[in-house]
Amino acid sequence: MIAFEHVGKRYGGRFEALANIDFRVRRGEMVFLTGHSGAGKSSLLRLIMRLERPSRGKVRVAGHDIDRLHHSQIPFYRRQIGVVFQDHQLLFDRSIFHNVALPLEIQGVEHREAARRVRASLDKVGLLHREGALPIELSGGEQQRVGIARAVVNKPALLLADEPTGNLDPQLSADIMTLFEDFNRIGTTVMVASHDLALIARLRHRTLRLHDGRLVADEEVA
Numbered sequence: 456m457i458a459f460e461h462v463g464k465r466y467g468g469r470f471e472a473l474a475n476i477d478f479r480v481r482r483g484e485m486v487f488l489t490g491h492s493g494a495g496k497s498s499l500l501r502l503i504m505r506l507e508r509p510s511r512g513k514v515r516v517a518g519h520d521i522d523r524l525h526h527s528q529i530p531f532y533r534r535q536i537g538v539v540f541q542d543h544q545l546l547f548d549r550s551i552f553h554n555v556a557l558p559l560e561i562q563g564v565e566h567r568e569a570a571r572r573v574r575a576s577l578d579k580v581g582l583l584h585r586e587g588a589l590p591i592e593l594s595g596g597e598q599q600r601v602g603i604a605r606a607v608v609n610k611p612a613l614l615l616a617d618e619p620t621g622n623l624d625p626q627l628s629a630d631i632m633t634l635f636e637d638f639n640r641i642g643t644t645v646m647v648a649s650h651d652l653a654l655i656a657r658l659r660h661r662t663l664r665l666h667d668g669r670l671v672a673d674e675e676v677a
């Protein structure tokens with residue numbers, strides 16, 4: 456599903472945020488990405504999203520060298536990827552329903568079909584009963600679940616999350632990770648960047664560890 460082949464990323468032509476990164480993630484895998492602050496986790500995810508381009512090497516996703524995508528193809532490419540951020544980036548003047556519907560509105564999905572998919576997605580994260588609420592009326596953990604519902608409303612083949620539990624207490628963090636495991640169980644490839652080592656150790660998934668822009672460990676669980 457994802458292949459990094461000797462990937463390097465320099466910002467501003469000088470600073471090397473990632474160096475010689477080589478790994479593969481198979482379709483249907485769930486993988487953690489860990490490392491200290493500044494190790495390069497977000498940069499690696501941004502390369503997969505094609506928000507950045509590698510300075511060296513190749514990034515392949517679903518068999519395609521994504522650096523070769525024509526700019527007109529990029530929006531279609533990104534639709535296969537659901538993204539969850541730490542600060543979830545909800546629109547605070549829109550209801551939960553409309554926040555989750557946003558990606559479908561942008562794609563011009565027909566209204567009734569969009570409503571059906573939004574409700575299915577909210578149901579999966581346990582927030583169907585809050586569809587009419589505004590984000591401000593929800594707790595931090597619930598807001599993060601709305602962010603996840605929005606990320607999966609397109610049924611993406613690949614789900615990426617960048618520190619999705621950063622602001623949450625241990626119990627809510629565990630609940631969020633369980634949701635990712637649920638999506639993985641139904642076939643979604645999942646990659647979660649996190650520095651919550653205790654949680655990662657408990658969940659026992661393959662873990663890629665970055666240190667100063669280098670991949671220093673790739674640990675499968677037995």
Ligand SMILES: Nc1ncnc2c1ncn2[C@@H]1O[C@H](COP(=O)(O)OP(=O)(O)OP(=O)(O)O)[C@@H](O)[C@H]1O
Binds near residue numbers: 467492493495498
């Ligand atoms: N757009 C950019 N321009 C210049 N330098 C950048 C840019 N984005 C990231 N960097 C630098 O690249 C390095 C890796 O950053 P990155 O955000 O990928 O790390 P991270 O592991 O995600 O860190 P954190 O956990 O703090 O988010 C850092 O030193 C950062 O300052």
